[in-house]
Amino acid sequence: MSVIDDLAGPEVAGDSPRMIDPGRAPSDRVFHGVARVTGLSVLVLTGSIGLFLGYQAIPTLHRYGLSFFTESQWQPELDKIGISSVLVGTFEVAAVALVVAFPLSLLTALFISEYAPARLRSLLVSMVDLMAAVPSIVYGLWAFFLLEPNIIYLSRWLHRYFGWLPIFQVDTDPRAASWAQSRYTASAFIAGVAVAMMVMPLACAVMRGVFAAAPIGEREAAYALGATRWGMIRAVVLPFGRGAVIGGTMLAMGRALGETVAVLLIISPAFDIKFRILEVGTQTVSALIAGRFGDATSAQLSALLTAGFVLFLITLAVNTVAAIFVNRSRSGAATEI
Amino acid sequence: MHVDEDRPRDLRRRTQDDVLSLVGSASASLALVWLVFEQMLAWSGTLGFVVCWYVTFLALYAGVTAMSHPRPVIVDRLVSAAVHAGAGVAGLALASTVIYTFVQGRAALGHFNFYTHDMFGVGPQAPLTQGGIWHAIVGSFIEVGIAVCIALPLGIGTAVFMTEVGGRLSRIVRTVVEAMTALPDILAGLFIYTTLIIGLGFERSGFAAAMALTVMMLPIIARSAEVSLRIVPGGLREAGMALGASQWQTVRRIVLPTAKAGLATALILGVARAVGETAPVLITSGASTLTNYNPFKDPMNSLPLFIFSAVRSGEPLYIARGFGAASVLLGLVLALFLTTRFLARDRMTRR
Numbered sequence: 001m002s003v004i005d006d007l008a009g010p011e012v013a014g015d016s017p018r019m020i021d022p023g024r025a026p027s028d029r030v031f032h033g034v035a036r037v038t039g040l041s042v043l044v045l046t047g048s049i050g051l052f053l054g055y056q057a058i059p060t061l062h063r064y065g066l067s068f069f070t071e072s073q074w075q076p077e078l079d080k081i082g083i084s085s086v087l088v089g090t091f092e093v094a095a096v097a098l099v100v101a102f103p104l105s106l107l108t109a110l111f112i113s114e115y116a117p118a119r120l121r122s123l124l125v126s127m128v129d130l131m132a133a134v135p136s137i138v139y140g141l142w143a144f145f146l147l148e149p150n151i152i153y154l155s156r157w158l159h160r161y162f163g164w165l166p167i168f169q170v171d172t173d174p175r176a177a178s179w180a181q182s183r184y185t186a187s188a189f190i191a192g193v194a195v196a197m198m199v200m201p202l203a204c205a206v207m208r209g210v211f212a213a214a215p216i217g218e219r220e221a222a223y224a225l226g227a228t229r230w231g232m233i234r235a236v237v238l239p240f241g242r243g244a245v246i247g248g249t250m251l252a253m254g255r256a257l258g259e260t261v262a263v264l265l266i267i268s269p270a271f272d273i274k275f276r277i278l279e280v281g282t283q284t285v286s287a288l289i290a291g292r293f294g295d296a297t298s299a300q301l302s303a304l305l306t307a308g309f310v311l312f313l314i315t316l317a318v319n320t321v322a323a324i325f326v327n328r329s330r331s332g333a334a335t336e337i
Numbered sequence: 338m339h340v341d342e343d344r345p346r347d348l349r350r351r352t353q354d355d356v357l358s359l360v361g362s363a364s365a366s367l368a369l370v371w372l373v374f375e376q377m378l379a380w381s382g383t384l385g386f387v388v389c390w391y392v393t394f395l396a397l398y399a400g401v402t403a404m405s406h407p408r409p410v411i412v413d414r415l416v417s418a419a420v421h422a423g424a425g426v427a428g429l430a431l432a433s434t435v436i437y438t439f440v441q442g443r444a445a446l447g448h449f450n451f452y453t454h455d456m457f458g459v460g461p462q463a464p465l466t467q468g469g470i471w472h473a474i475v476g477s478f479i480e481v482g483i484a485v486c487i488a489l490p491l492g493i494g495t496a497v498f499m500t501e502v503g504g505r506l507s508r509i510v511r512t513v514v515e516a517m518t519a520l521p522d523i524l525a526g527l528f529i530y531t532t533l534i535i536g537l538g539f540e541r542s543g544f545a546a547a548m549a550l551t552v553m554m555l556p557i558i559a560r561s562a563e564v565s566l567r568i569v570p571g572g573l574r575e576a577g578m579a580l581g582a583s584q585w586q587t588v589r590r591i592v593l594p595t596a597k598a599g600l601a602t603a604l605i606l607g608v609a610r611a612v613g614e615t616a617p618v619l620i621t622s623g624a625s626t627l628t629n630y631n632p633f634k635d636p637m638n639s640l641p642l643f644i645f646s647a648v649r650s651g652e653p654l655y656i657a658r659g660f661g662a663a664s665v666l667l668g669l670v671l672a673l674f675l676t677t678r679f680l681a682r683d684r685m686t687r688r
Contacts, residue, residue: 024584031585035502038494039510045491046517046556049528056531107423115420126678131431133606133674135613137641138663141648142434145441153382197430204427228413258521260616261645286523286616293527293620298535305531308524319519 053309060306063299068306074271074288076300083285083307085273089188090284090311092277093263094256096192101200101256102249108200109207114233125208132201140262143194148266151193152184155278159184170279186268188282194262199252206248206326210241247326254318258311260286285311358401366393391422438663445661452665456626461652470662472628473643476543479632480618480639481611483547484554489604492558499559500566501588511563517556525552526617534621541623543632546639549617558607565599566592602677609673613666615641640666 024032060068064081071082112124160174172183214237222232238245263284269291270281289304296304370390395415402411444465445451451469459468495514499507529549533539569592577587593600623636624646640662647659 027585028583031583031588032502035494035498036506038491039498039502039507042491042495042555042559043506043510043513045552047513049517049520049524049552052528052532053524104423104427107420108427111420111424115417115424126674127428127431130671130674131427133609133613133670134431134434135615135641135666135670137613137615137644138438138667139434141644141660141663142437144648146433146437150384154384157385197434200427228409230413230416231409233416254519258519258523260521260523261619261641265645265648286521289523289527290616290619293530301531301535305527308521308527311521312519312524315519315521316516320516323515 050312053305053312056302056305057309059299060302064303068303072271072273074283074292076297076303081300081303083288083310085271086283086285086288086307087310088273088275089282090257090286092188092275092282093192093195093259093284094253096189096277097195097199097256098249098253100193100196101203101252104196105200105203105207105248105252106245109204109211110233110237112204112208113211114229114237125205128201128204128208131197132205136198136259137261137265139194139197140265143190143197143262144265147193148185148190151190152181155184155187155189159278167275167277169276183280184278186266186280188267188277191263191266191282191284192277194266195256195259198259198262199255202255203248203252206251207241207244210244210326211237214240243325243328247322247324250318250322250325254315254322257315257318258286259284260290263287264290354405358398362394362397362401366390366397369393369397394418435667438660438667441657442660442662442664444657446664451658451661455628457628459626461650461655463654465654465657468658470640470643470658470665472626473638473640473662474665475628475630476622476637476639477612477641479630480543480547480550480622480637481608483544483632484550484611485604485608487547488551488554488558488607492555492603492607493562493600495559496562496566497588497593499563501584501592514556514559518560520553520556521616522553522614523616523620525549526620528552529617530620540634541621541636542634543622543629543637543639546618546622546637547632549621550611550614553614553617554607554611557610558603561603561606562596562600565596565603568599569595598680601680605673605677605680609670612673613641613670615645618642619645640669 064071068082069087070084071080072085073080073082074086075081108128112121112128116124155170156174156179158168159170162168163170163174170183172180218236218240219232222235227235264287267282267284267287268280269283269287271283272281274282285307289308293301293304367390370386370393374386374389395418398418399411399415402414448465448469450466452474453471454467454469455472456468456470457472495510499511526549529545529552533545533548534541539545573591573595574587577591578584582590618639619642622639622642624638624642625636626638627635629635629637644659644662644666647655647662650656650659
């Protein structure tokens with residue numbers, strides 16, 4: 001008894017329970033505070049951009065009203081400003097870019113994840129990442145100097161044999177012996193192909209990442225049932241990666257909507273709403289801002305900022321929907337064997 | 338009874354049928370298209386020839402396969418041909434871009450003065466032995482350097498805030514940062530132009546361009562850094578805290594060193610993106626021909642801006658200089674990229 005009494009220690013006056021959670025150490029309080037301040041400042045900095053662009057829209061909408069969205073001309077000296085033709089041009093270039101980039105990125109992603117030899121796979125993934133890292137001005141140079149002189153022949157061929165489609169019409173004669181080359185240059189089609197080169201690696205990387213994560217148990221089950229490789233892809237990989245295919249394409253579209261330099265180098269500005277992509281002359285929002293900011297009065301600057309804000313809202317919406325699709329896909333889910 | 342057909346086939350190896358039907362279809366279609374295209378119809382154009390050859394190849398390949406294989410095999414082979422062709426086109430586009438840039442720039446790259454002189458006093462029609470892109474290289478270096486000094490601590494600090502501290506505020510920060518990665522590059526430049534240059538009266542300078550680059554880089558670095566930090570296993574953090582370390586000590590000594598390679602990759606990719614951005618610097622820093630070491634005063638040229646103004650000038654020698662600068666830019670991005678590959682490989686072999 002006395003040994004236990006000795007071991008028990010001195011008597012405590014009341015029966016107060018000990019605090020198990022000692023609270024945060026002082027250094028941790030400082031750490032949390034600093035981290036919180038950093039996060040807040042980044043939030044303020046990045047959030048203020050969106051708010052600032054929106055705030056600038058107010059004087060423009062005040063002055064021009066809803067005609068800002070329906071007017072197609074951009075003539076500041078006549079005080080007629082509107083972004084309808086510019087928005088149409090932006091979507092045309094992005095649509096052409098998507099039509100070219102979507103099959104290429106899907107086929108390349110399938111090639112890297114399914115058909116390429118295993119030891120080449122990481123090299124090919126690096127090549128795709130490298131393609132994404134090449135600066136857009138290099139693609140712009142390539143498109144302007146190498147692609148444009150050669151692709152006008154393709155434009156003329158499309159016009160000649162498919163000119164009955166309204167989008168492929170050009171107001172010149174494709175069968176003439178000395179056909180008007182200048183009517184086919186600087187068009188939305190060429191700009192779209194250049195932008196497609198830039199957005200293809202983005203979509204390809206997203207798709208490939210999800211294709212590679214398709215559960216191997218299901219793949220082997222397909223092969224065991226006698227499927228060919230394409231049958232396995234169609235049954236296992238593509239349904240698994242459906243969200244990534246859609247999401248990757250929408251991410252590519254978001255990037256294509258905002259591309260500036262390549263478009264600026266290629267197109268010749270024209271402010272009319274037309275759906276003829278092979279014809280010379282078009283305009284996109286980013287090229288408009290880059291081309292016009294220099295000699296813009298404060299009212300026109302506000303109008304440019306409003307156009308930029310509209311572009312930002314569209315890009316934001318597209319990217320948000322893309323993120324929903326990518327997250328909703330089955331990636332990460334595996335069959336329990 | 339002789340049962341020759343009962344010998345089991347090795348499923349992994351390519352059979353003679355696979356190889357011969359492919360090679361045979363390719364050469365037969367080439368010959369056929371050459372005959373019809375060139376000789377009989379007398380059309381012209383390399384692209385048309387290649388497309389006709391590919392379509393004829395697909396038709397012949399399907400026909401040859403149909404003679405001895407069931408329908409699923411035909412579809413499988415056609416899809417395989419399509420996938421290989423698609424990947425080939427993509428690879429060809431990348432190769433042609435890189436090779437074309439270096440080939441067009443080789444005239445300017447050979448001169449030593451190209452790297453050490455600037456364009457002060459050198460007219461657009463001056464020969465390539467005069468002038469250079471030193472001012473553009475210096476300008477790019479200074480602008481990206483300032484942008485990294487601001488964006489890197491803020492980005493990593495935000496990533497640490499989002500992963501370590503958490504809470505409702507961090508969710509809001511994450512949403513806003515992800516939204517800002519969607520910002521078109523021209524709008525970052527326009528934002529800085531309107532606030533700093535018009536609003537606060539700064540002049541168009543290297544500092545304004547650096548600010549525009551910071552605005553562009555910050556969400557990208559923050560998001561990649563957050564992904565790298567999230568990959569660090571929670572068990573390591575818990576082990577640190579179980580040993581009595583405070584959260585700050587855990588982050589400083591365990592989490593950040595473990596994520597070091599991923600953070601370095603995020604930084605280098607951000608730098609590679611920033612060094613090639615043309616649109617923000619186009620608006621915020623004016624182009625000049627002088628070498629300017631002061632980012633706060635006077636316009637500062639940079640590599641993308643130099644390339645942009647050079648190729649729009651229309652003078653062949655000046656365009657050659659532009660391609661030389663584009664080769665330097667491309668080489669720089671390639672070097673940065675190989676560094677990230679090297680860092681990533683280092684991490685895997687050490688494990």
